[in-house]
Amino acid sequence: MHEALQGGGLRTMVHVSTNGTVFVNAARVPRWRRRPGTSAVERSVTLIEMSEGELGGLRAVASVEAAWLDPSGAVVERSVLYTTPVGAAASAPTAEKNDCQAASPV
Numbered sequence: 001m002h003e004a005l006q007g008g009g010l011r012t013m014v015h016v017s018t019n020g021t022v023f024v025n026a027a028r029v030p031r032w033r034r035r036p037g038t039s040a041v042e043r044s045v046t047l048i049e050m051s052e053g054e055l056g057g058l059r060a061v062a063s064v065e066a067a068w069l070d071p072s073g074a075v076v077e078r079s080v081l082y083t084t085p086v087g088a089a090a091s092a093p094t095a096e097k098n099d100c101q102a103a104s105p106v
Helices: none
Strands: 013-015 021-026 032-033 041-049 060-069 075-083
Touching: 013 075, 021 060, 021 075, 041 075
Parallel strands: none
Antiparallel strands: 013 021, 032 041, 041 060, 060 075
């Protein structure tokens, strides 16, 4: 899915439901790009970090990032789409590069 929408604005990539479930739309276009000045291809990926719940309980989404990887798999660019505050249940996403809001379902 293209980040920029035809009618303006950016696509919602992360949505947190009222019960705290984190939904991630990992589809991105373009999926690959050429590194400027080279023939190397970089790939788009979505990174999701999980954290252990209290006393080894349920796992939770700690962060979601959109990233570009070089041919060796190294991260060359990343943008945070969502982070869970330390010690808190899932909450509204925070954004750096993208304007991710929990206003509409994914």
